[in-house]
Amino acid sequence: MRRPLPSPRDVAAPAGWxxxxxxxxxxxxxGPLFTRDGGEGERIFGFIVDERHVNEDGEAHEGMxxxxxxxxxxxxxxxxxxxxxxxxxxxxxxxxxxxxxEFVECHMRVERKTRAIIFVSGRFNVGDEDMMTATSxxxxxxxx
Amino acid sequence: MSTRQVDTSGFGAYAGPVLxxxxxxxxxIAAHHLNADDRLHGGMMMTLAAIMLADAxxxxxxxxxxxxxxxxxxxxxxxxxxxxxxxxxxxxxEVTRATRTVLFISGELRASGRILMTATGVYSLKDAGTR
Numbered sequence: 001m002r003r004p005l006p007s008p009r010d011v012a013a014p015a016g017w018x019x020x021x022x023x024x025x026x027x028x029x030x031g032p033l034f035t036r037d038g039g040e041g042e043r044i045f046g047f048i049v050d051e052r053h054v055n056e057d058g059e060a061h062e063g064m065x066x067x068x069x070x071x072x073x074x075x076x077x078x079x080x081x082x083x084x085x086x087x088x089x090x091x092x093x094x095x096x097x098x099x100x101x102e103f104v105e106c107h108m109r110v111e112r113k114t115r116a117i118i119f120v121s122g123r124f125n126v127g128d129e130d131m132m133t134a135t136s137x138x139x140x141x142x143x144x
Numbered sequence: 145m146s147t148r149q150v151d152t153s154g155f156g157a158y159a160g161p162v163l164x165x166x167x168x169x170x171x172x173i174a175a176h177h178l179n180a181d182d183r184l185h186g187g188m189m190m191t192l193a194a195i196m197l198a199d200a201x202x203x204x205x206x207x208x209x210x211x212x213x214x215x216x217x218x219x220x221x222x223x224x225x226x227x228x229x230x231x232x233x234x235x236x237x238e239v240t241r242a243t244r245t246v247l248f249i250s251g252e253l254r255a256s257g258r259i260l261m262t263a264t265g266v267y268s269l270k271d272a273g274t275r
Contacts, residue, residue, distance in 0.1 A: 025178045026179065026185035026187055027185070029158075029176045052158045054154040054155060061155035061191075063192075063194040064159075070185070070186040084181075087186040087223045089221065091221075094219075
């Protein structure tokens with residue numbers, strides 16, 4: 001495994017969370033991104049919205065939210081396939097904005113797994129409030 | 145025709161620049177936009193779609209209702225093929241329908257004529273100050 005890439009900004013991990021080792025340059029560019037064990041094999045991911053991530057209204061930009069979703073719905077797909085996967089399609093609904101300083105969490109669920117295609121959904125929340133839902137389709141590399 | 149940078153917000157500028165010339169958008173893939181396989185990261189590709197579609201939505205909103213604010217409700221992105229470092233990504237958008245409260249926008253991204261992504265988005269249109 002290659003060495004993890006550093007993120008351009010130092011952000012302290014919230015209590016109970018640790019920084020994810022990132023290998024994709026664009027994920028490192030927007031990072032750091034954090035993770036914790038959710039119990040029963042679940043892995044939860046999160047990031048703190050800072051001024052790099054926001055639109056002109058100071059709310060997390062759709063592009064940042066989709067980048068975060070792509071990174072960790074992809075992580076769930078890779079883990080389910082036990083192989084590399086590429087994104088085929090992603091659909092996101094933006095329920096409410098997340099503002100600078102807020103901590104966004106992502107909970108993923110593998111909805112179905114075939115040999116070649118993995119279906120993964122994600123729920124994104126700030127505290128008790130859902131802020132985005134996403135569904136995605138992944139192609140397992142080398143399978144048909 | 146003159147070229148200008150669109151979406152100079154925090155993330156638009158940090159991930160971009162995305163340029164617009166008339167009706168087409170333009171973006172050059174640099175090293176920090178890649179994934180671990182040296183392809184354009186899916187998140188960055190969706191960011192381009194989000195920037196272009198929102199820009200088209202704002203423009204359509206401004207024509208319909210000057211001063212109105214636009215917010216993204218949903219975005220659907222299909223990953224048709226991969227982009228590589230140094231590729232110039234070109235984007236086009238289309239307003240599918242604009243009602244009094246909702247805008248339907250579609251778009252596509254290409255590199256050297258090859259299609260990378262098709263995207264559709266739904267945007268809300270609100271009077272300034274009500275959001």
